[in-house]
Amino acid sequence: MTVKRDSATTGAGAVPTGPAIVVDGLTKRFGERTAFTDVSFEVAYGEVFGFLGPNGAGKTTTVRTLGTLLAPTSGTATVAGLPLTGANGVEIRRRIAVMPEAPGLYLRLSVAENLDFFAGLYELDDRRARIERALRAVNLLDRADDPCRSLSKGLRQRVGLARALLSDPEILFLDEPTSGLDPLAARDVHELIDGMRRRGVTIFLTTHRLAEAEALCDRVGIMNTTLRTIGRPDELREQLFAKTLQVTTREPVADPGAVFAGLPGVEGWHPASSGDGYVLAVTDPDLAAPAVARALVAADADLLALSPSRHSLEDVYLQLIEEDVEARTR
Amino acid sequence: MNAKNGLSWIRVRALVRKEINDYRRNRFIAVTMAILPVVFMVSPMITLFKLPADAPASKLDASVGLSALYLMLVPAFVPAVVASYSVVGEREQGTLEPVLTTPIRAGEFLIGKALAALLPAVVISYTMYGVFLGVVGGFAHENVVHDIFEAPRILAQLLFTPLIAGWSIWAGIAISTRTGDVRVAQQLSTLASLPPLAITTLVGFDVIKPTVTVAVGLGLGLLVIDILAWRVVSALFRRERLLTGAKAA
Numbered sequence A: 001m002t003v004k005r006d007s008a009t010t011g012a013g014a015v016p017t018g019p020a021i022v023v024d025g026l027t028k029r030f031g032e033r034t035a036f037t038d039v040s041f042e043v044a045y046g047e048v049f050g051f052l053g054p055n056g057a058g059k060t061t062t063v064r065t066l067g068t069l070l071a072p073t074s075g076t077a078t079v080a081g082l083p084l085t086g087a088n089g090v091e092i093r094r095r096i097a098v099m100p101e102a103p104g105l106y107l108r109l110s111v112a113e114n115l116d117f118f119a120g121l122y123e124l125d126d127r128r129a130r131i132e133r134a135l136r137a138v139n140l141l142d143r144a145d146d147p148c149r150s151l152s153k154g155l156r157q158r159v160g161l162a163r164a165l166l167s168d169p170e171i172l173f174l175d176e177p178t179s180g181l182d183p184l185a186a187r188d189v190h191e192l193i194d195g196m197r198r199r200g201v202t203i204f205l206t207t208h209r210l211a212e213a214e215a216l217c218d219r220v221g222i223m224n225t226t227l228r229t230i231g232r233p234d235e236l237r238e239q240l241f242a243k244t245l246q247v248t249t250r251e252p253v254a255d256p257g258a259v260f261a262g263l264p265g266v267e268g269w270h271p272a273s274s275g276d277g278y279v280l281a282v283t284d285p286d287l288a289a290p291a292v293a294r295a296l297v298a299a300d301a302d303l304l305a306l307s308p309s310r311h312s313l314e315d316v317y318l319q320l321i322e323e324d325v326e327a328r329t330r
Numbered sequence B: 001m002n003a004k005n006g007l008s009w010i011r012v013r014a015l016v017r018k019e020i021n022d023y024r025r026n027r028f029i030a031v032t033m034a035i036l037p038v039v040f041m042v043s044p045m046i047t048l049f050k051l052p053a054d055a056p057a058s059k060l061d062a063s064v065g066l067s068a069l070y071l072m073l074v075p076a077f078v079p080a081v082v083a084s085y086s087v088v089g090e091r092e093q094g095t096l097e098p099v100l101t102t103p104i105r106a107g108e109f110l111i112g113k114a115l116a117a118l119l120p121a122v123v124i125s126y127t128m129y130g131v132f133l134g135v136v137g138g139f140a141h142e143n144v145v146h147d148i149f150e151a152p153r154i155l156a157q158l159l160f161t162p163l164i165a166g167w168s169i170w171a172g173i174a175i176s177t178r179t180g181d182v183r184v185a186q187q188l189s190t191l192a193s194l195p196p197l198a199i200t201t202l203v204g205f206d207v208i209k210p211t212v213t214v215a216v217g218l219g220l221g222l223l224v225i226d227i228l229a230w231r232v233v234s235a236l237f238r239r240e241r242l243l244t245g246a247k248a249a
Ligand SMILES: Nc1ncnc2c1ncn2[C@@H]1O[C@H](COP(=O)(O)OP(=O)(O)OP(=O)(O)O)[C@@H](O)[C@H]1O
Pocket: A030, A033, A034, A035, A036, A053, A054, A055, A056, A057, A058, A059, A060, A061, A062, B244
């Protein structure tokens, strides 16, 4: 189901077995308002799981629920191998780390003082070494003694990340770690996440940035109060969109119907809306593309480009969320 | 390191240390801690020094009673201000959420917050009382000194200080958990810290003759109230409630 990675470097020391997170029919309501309902999914150890959805979709509430901050209204979940119950709260929190939407630093305290406090809350032994390691990981060692008040938003975000790394968590929840960051700062955070993923940390990442999810995540779930879909980014693209080949030729082909008809893997065609080529509906681009190329050459057409259509995760996302909006207005 | 359901003193200590570091640099709290004690120490001193040597006993008693009340306002108000900030202050800064995602238990959070308010309050109050005794003992009239240095009076002051502070702390934390605004929390907590002063006032103004038995008896009474308040606040202290300030759904 998922990408296997070396999980020997995760926090617990021993190689954890079974999925890192199992969510089954989880629902959270605040009085009349439903934050999310009937959500089910699994995340494997070592996986980077992206949780996408529009504002108010219930992403943060899901993170808070799995992080034992909020009790679910119904449904069950297992986090880091432990059933999500009040009695397991302390032990679950020992194994995970959460970086909330807002980094939540004590602005009057220095970076090191902030981290030292959290190292104490995790009852960590070699605090000084761990703080140093975490700060080095986010490239902030030289700012250790600066008060957090004096840090820019991007730097504060990095302190938040360092804090989340302190305890070597098995699972790291990151709630929109790049929101409000400029592209450069966001790229720094992406590199950090990528570094953690290479070390085998399980990451649960909520985000609005689809390119971010596409680049970083092994699998994504698209959420809109309920889980709309889940899968690898390329799987989702395939599920949602018909497969096509874009054909570009120098001159219009004399009789495109005759050229494309009966080719293996080609189901139909129509002229491209841009006017300089054709769009072919295909069952399998890998099978169809060589046949199409040969047929065009045989028909004496100058083939300029032949490419399978690229739908981004953004297309998938917009398609799903727009379906929801339409369903609601109907 | 700690019993399965017990408290982790490592976490409590980490919280206390963070709190004290933090409000040393919080101008409002630092100023409260610096100014209040001076005001409430200097005004009774002035009253006592202004007493003529031949002041009637009733006048003397009233002034000594007033000074006891003033001195008790510090252990009442200082921790009330600190405790009222404890939860709502963190909520406003957005620091509560990251703290609650660590293994800390609600009970540890509560004890840590309470100790962080209690320790400075007791240190400040005792220091202030020591200075007060020193100055009055050195410079006031003999009959004033005699009255101020009565053993039961001193015992009462020493005993009541942490106990009065205890009440203010539980009231302050309870209010802080429920309000969304630091200022409102501070005003309500200051008000809520007043009732137990009634007890100490009875002794201060000799309504109840201050004897060792009375001081210890009233001290025990305050202790029971503090413990009850702690139990009530603990029972009301839910993680979800802390985070949102609202009733759990
Ligand atoms: N403490 C709360 N009390 C009442 N309603 C809440 C509470 N927290 C969240 N909600 C509601 O639950 C829904 C989901 O909110 P949530 O913050 O989880 O969304 P989100 O997907 O994280 O949105 P965003 O992308 O804006 O961060 C919203 O309708 C929100 O108003």
